Amino acid sequence: MIDLKYLQKNFDEASAKLLKKGVDTATLENLHERFTSLKEANAPLEEAKAEQNRMSKLFGEYKREGKDMAELKAKVDAKKEQIVGLQATAREAEEALQLVALAMPNFPDDSVPVGANEDDNIELRKVLEPRTFDFEPKEHWALAEINGWIDFERGVKLAKSRFSVLRGEAARMERALINFFLDVNRQKGFEEVCVPFINNSTMLQGTGQLPKFEDDLFKVEGEDLYLIPTAEVPLTNLYNDEILSAKELPILLTAYTPCFRKEAGSAGRDTRGMIRQHQFDKVEMVALSIPEKSDEIFEMMVENASDILTQLGLPHRVVELCGGDLGFSAATTIDLEVWLPGQNKYREISSISNTRDFQARRAKIRYKDGTNNILVHTLNGSALAVGRTLIAIMENYQNEDGTIEIPKVLKKYM
RNA sequence: AGAGAGGUGGCCGAGUGGUCGAAGGCGCACGACUGGAACUCGUGUAUGGGGCAACUCAUCGAGGGUUCGAAUCCCUUCCUCUCUGCCA
Numbered sequence: 001m002i003d004l005k006y007l008q009k010n011f012d013e014a015s016a017k018l019l020k021k022g023v024d025t026a027t028l029e030n031l032h033e034r035f036t037s038l039k040e041a042n043a044p045l046e047e048a049k050a051e052q053n054r055m056s057k058l059f060g061e062y063k064r065e066g067k068d069m070a071e072l073k074a075k076v077d078a079k080k081e082q083i084v085g086l087q088a089t090a091r092e093a094e095e096a097l098q099l100v101a102l103a104m105p106n107f108p109d110d111s112v113p114v115g116a117n118e119d120d121n122i123e124l125r126k127v128l129e130p131r132t133f134d135f136e137p138k139e140h141w142a143l144a145e146i147n148g149w150i151d152f153e154r155g156v157k158l159a160k161s162r163f164s165v166l167r168g169e170a171a172r173m174e175r176a177l178i179n180f181f182l183d184v185n186r187q188k189g190f191e192e193v194c195v196p197f198i199n200n201s202t203m204l205q206g207t208g209q210l211p212k213f214e215d216d217l218f219k220v221e222g223e224d225l226y227l228i229p230t231a232e233v234p235l236t237n238l239y240n241d242e243i244l245s246a247k248e249l250p251i252l253l254t255a256y257t258p259c260f261r262k263e264a265g266s267a268g269r270d271t272r273g274m275i276r277q278h279q280f281d282k283v284e285m286v287a288l289s290i291p292e293k294s295d296e297i298f299e300m301m302v303e304n305a306s307d308i309l310t311q312l313g314l315p316h317r318v319v320e321l322c323g324g325d326l327g328f329s330a331a332t333t334i335d336l337e338v339w340l341p342g343q344n345k346y347r348e349i350s351s352i353s354n355t356r357d358f359q360a361r362r363a364k365i366r367y368k369d370g371t372n373n374i375l376v377h378t379l380n381g382s383a384l385a386v387g388r389t390l391i392a393i394m395e396n397y398q399n400e401d402g403t404i405e406i407p408k409v410l411k412k413y414m
Numbered sequence: 415a416g417a418g419a420g421g422u423g424g425c426c427g428a429g430u431g432g433u434c435g436a437a438g439g440c441g442c443a444c445g446a447c448u449g450g451a452a453c454u455c456g457u458g459u460a461u462g463g464g465g466c467a468a469c470u471c472a473u474c475g476a477g478g479g480u481u482c483g484a485a486u487c488c489c490u491u492c493c494u495c496u497c498u499g500c501c502a
Binding site for chain 2: 055
C-alpha cells in the first residue's frame with residue numbers, strides 16, 4: 001500500500017509519480033478524498049467515545065458513594081445512540097478507503113523510465129554473445145519431440161491445457177537446475193527454506209496479489225487458501241505482522257516452489273510449447289532490508305541471477321522496465337531476458353523488483369530502530385524460472401540432429 | 415474427523431464485570447557500583463491510528479453479542495495441546 005500521509009501532503013508529486021504507472025489523477029483524487037473522509041468521520045467518533053468512557057468511569061465512583069445513577073445512565077444512553085450513528089459512517093468510510101487503497105499500485109522510483117509498455121523498456125547491457133548456428137535452430141517444442149523430453153498431450157490429459165509433463169532427461173535436468181540454483185543462491189548468502197505451496201488470503205494481500213488479481217490465482221474450493229503464484233508470497237510473508245530487530249537484517253531467503261497461475265488475460269499467447277504454463281517451477285530470492293541498503297541488495301540480486309545464466313552459458317540481456325510495464329507492487333524492476341535462438345528472440349527468464357515499503361506496509365513487516373518501528377524494504381527476484389531455463393538450454397545447446405548438449409556446470413548435478 | 419483442555423505484552427505468568435493496556439518474574443536497554451565483568455540497585459521497555467502538544471481512540475487469537483462499563487459473561491470461528499481415528 002502506498003503511504004497515504006505522503007499522498008495527502010504531496011498530492012501533485014504523488015500524482016505525477018503514479019501517472020508514470022498509468023494511474024490517472026482522478027483515481028488518485030478518489031483515494032485522497034476517501035482518506036480525508038475517513039479522518040473526518042473518525043474525529044467526532046473518537047471524541048464521542050472518549051466522552052462515553054469518561055462517563056462510564058463515573059459509575060464506579062457513584063456506586064462506591066451510593067449515589068443515584070439514573071441520570072448518568074440516561075446521558076450515557078444518549079451518547080451511545082450517537083456513537084452508533086458515527087460508527088456506521090466511520091466504518092463505511094474505512095471500507096470505502098480500503099477498497100481503493102488496496103487497489104492502488106506502488107509509486108515507481110524517480111529513476112524509472114517513462115513508457116507505456118515493454119516496447120519502452122531500456123536495455124542496459126547484453127551478456128554473452130549468442131552462438132552462430134550453421135543450421136536452422138529449432139524451437140524447443142520441436143526439440144522436445146525429437147528427444148521425447150516434454151509430453152504436452154498427456155499433461156493436458158492429466159489436467160488441462162497449459163500443463164505438461166517432463167520425461168526422462170528433461171525431468172532430471174529440471175531437478176538438476178533446481179539444485180544448481182539453490183546451491184548458487186546459498187553460496188551468495190541466501191538461507192534456503194521450504195515453504196507451504198498454499199497460502200491464505202492475508203498473505204496474498206500482503207504481497208499485493210489480492211484483492212486486485214484474484215482472477216489470476218487458483219483458489220482452494222471452500223477454503224481461504226490459494227495456490228501460490230510465486231514463492232515471493234510465502235517468503236516475504238514469512239515475517240508478516242512481525243517486528244524484526246535491526247541486527248537480524250538483511251534477511252536473505254531462497255526457495256524452490258512450483259508456481260500456479262491462471263494466466264487470465266493471456267489467452268492465445270504462447271499457446272505452443274512450455275513458455276507459459278499454469279504450473280511451473282521457480283527458484284526465488286527474497287530480501288528484507290533496511291531502507292538504506294535495499295538498492296545495494298537489489299544490485300546484488302540482479303548480478304546473482306545474471307551470473308547464474310552466465311555460468312550456464314546462456315546469452316541474455318538486462319532490461320530496465322519502464323513505468324507502464326512495472327508490476328503492481330514494484331517501485332523498480334529489472335528483467336533478465338534469455339536468448340532463444342529457435343524463437344530468434346530474448347524472452348523473460350527473471351524479474352527482480354524492489355517494492356520499497358509497499359509490501360511491508362501491507363504485510364506489516366517492520367524493524368525496531370531504537371524506539372521507532374520502521375517499515376522494511378522488500379525485494380524479490382527469480383533465480384531463476386526453471387522451465388524457461390530448460391527451454392533456453394534446449395534451444396542454445398542443440399545440435400543439428402536435434403540432440404542437446406548438457407551445460408558443463410550441470411554435469412555434476414545429473 | 416470425534417472428545418476434552420487451552421489461547422493474556424519479546425518470553426513465563428497473574429488477572430473472572432469498573433480504579434486493567436494489564437501485577438509479578440525473566441529477558442532487553444540505559445544509568446549507578448567495579449580496574450573490568452558478574453552480582454546488586456535505579457529507570458525504562460506492546461502495537462496501530464488521530465493531534466504541534468497536553469492528550470485521546472482501538473487492540474488481551476479473530477469476529478459478533480450482553481452491559482453504562484468486558485481480558486473477565488454469551489455465541490461463532492481460527493489456532494495449539496492431550497486422547498481416539500486416519501495417514502506420508
